[in-house]
Amino acid sequence: MGHAATLPRNEEGIATVVGILKQQFGERLQTGHSIREQHGHTTTWIENQLPDAVVFAQSTQEVSDIVKACAAHKVPVIAYGTGTSLEGHVNAPAGGISVDLSQMDQVLEVNAGDLDCRVQPGVTREALNTHLRDQGLFFPIDPGATASLGGMTATRASGTNAVRYGTMKDNVLSLEAVMPDGAVIRTASRARKSSAGYDLTRLMVGSEGTLGMITEITLRLQGIPEAISAARCSFPSVEVASKTVMAVIQYGLPVARIELMDAQLVKAVNAYSKLSLPETPLLLLEFHGSEAGVAEQAETFGMLAEEEGGTGYEATATLEERNKLWQARHDAYWAMIQACPGRKGIATDVCVPISRFAEAVTAAEAKATEMNLFAPIVGHAGDGNFHASIMIDMEDADEVARAGAFVSWLNELAISMDGTCTGEHGIGQGKRPYLIKELGAGTVGIMGAIKSAIDPDNIMNPGKILPE
Incomplete structure (x- = not known):
């Protein structure tokens, strides 16, 4: 533990x-x-x-x-x-x-003409999208969990759509926050751009509650796409699948989602969801746009995948068939749990430059095998972010120790590749030992100076982000 x-x-x-x-x-x-x-x-x-x-x-x-x-x-x-x-x-x-x-769970205002809304922090992303649906709008950030928008803002969350729509930092226009002395501030207006002073909105996004407590969020919205297409393709190795991702990004194909699942995870999903996918690495994609646009994008991906050695390519624009194609990804967590009954899943979340993605994922697979750990890999491949989900027996001290060593190794690997120890989960307590290694003592010292100036008594979520 x-x-x-x-x-x-x-x-x-x-x-x-x-x-x-x-x-x-x-x-x-x-x-x-x-x-x-x-x-x-x-x-x-x-x-x-x-x-x-x-x-x-x-x-x-x-x-x-x-x-x-x-x-x-x-x-x-x-x-x-x-x-x-x-x-x-x-x-x-x-x-x-x-x-x-x-209980602060109200959608306070929707400005459909400006593609923005104002919400309280307890609103979940699912509740917001239900509220917006009849206006032809949606909020695209999808971290997978039933998360609150306040928590997503505080941790600078992202998820499967980040390759097209960005992360929370790209989609928060303004915040209301209670500061450590109890004062209430608003960080910006609803304007889409501003040069007025320090960017306190970006300072608060990702601050994990250490600088203030978010009580309202003004969010950027998107129009629901006219058409959505999904695609699926298998590959002989993680390396080949990862190289295909790089080819897609370099080609400039505007994918909305591009998810990688390794062979271990595909095998687990086949058992859990009664699917018959080839038990080799899998890429799942989604395209948003006009009917003609998404059809062209899906066709272009098919050609790129075939050139790289992909097989079993499928694409569809109908909702029912899209859901079937994506079932493997949606069932991934439960499939891992079924494959390892009684074990606890530890999700890592490193992110590397896209040019190092294939190398990083291949190295992570090899290291987990070397350490005798079951650690299926799923990746938000379009932005270089992946999770090795280690399934461990918390009663087995040796296995817990090996898992800890693997997490440490993976964080160090990502940092050595000019990547990050956390692509979307945040630092909290778990990643604190790696912050100075990633950013340097000088940068972390500036963070500490900001924290001390705003919260001199260290009452706002102490013991998080900054090293002792």
Whole structure:
């Protein structure tokens, strides 16, 4: 198990703040063990560190009141969305107050003519897209999990559509946030561009709750494409599949999604979903645009794939057939769980320049085999991001140690290729040891100076991102 460092507790301050907030929030402040455990970290192998209380906030003013109380008594305060983050982001290493934002779940405004909207942080991406559907609009960032938009913004999430639509940093126009003293700020207007001062929006996106607590987000939207086409193709090796991805990107083919699954994962999906795919590496693609455009894109990909040695190419534009083609990807997580009953999945998320993608994925496959680890690979291949999902027996100390060594090796490999230790999951607690290696002590020192200036008492999600 990943052991997260504990931090000194302010027992007197915590007790005082819990008493203050109990008076204001009544039953919306909970101190039961099970709910505190739920609001510590539960989705990875990092140990759970419980907050002392959970408060369910319903407005920006309430969040401000909570933060002011915590600031007055120097008590940690941690934002909580849906708990789907993967690097210990919502743990409470010094105890404190978890602010559950799930009840702040309103779509406040949709400006269809400007292709933007304003939402509260507890709105999930699925709920937003349901709300937008009858207006012919959608929000494209899809991290896979049922994540809240506040959490996605805080961790700078991305996902399968990033190759065409970018990540959260490209799709957030403005934020409202409660700062460590309880003050409420708005970082920008709805204008599509601005040269007005420091870009505080980008500073807050990806700050993982360490600089402030996001209470509203203004998001860029997209029109639902006229047509969508999906394609699937098998390859003799991960290296050949990865080289095909590089050819697609260099050709300039405007793919919306391009996902890689290695042979181990395809085999697991065949068993789970009763499919009969060739048990070799697989690429899954999606194209968005006009009917003629997506047909041409699918045809062009087919030619590129064939040139690289791809076989079994299929493409379709009908919804039912698209869903069948993508079933392998949608079932990947459950297929891995079925293949390894009783084991826990540890998802890595390195990202490398696209020219190094084939080399990195091939090396990761070989290293996992060498270390006797079952670590199927799935990649958001279009932007060089991939996950080796290690399935481990948490009761087997040797296997846990090998998994830890593999994760460390993979992070170091990505950094050595001028890549990153985290393409989309964030730093949190789990990736902190690699931040200086990736960015350098000087850059991380500037981050520390910003954190100290904005949050001198270190109450906003302490123990995350920055090294001790």
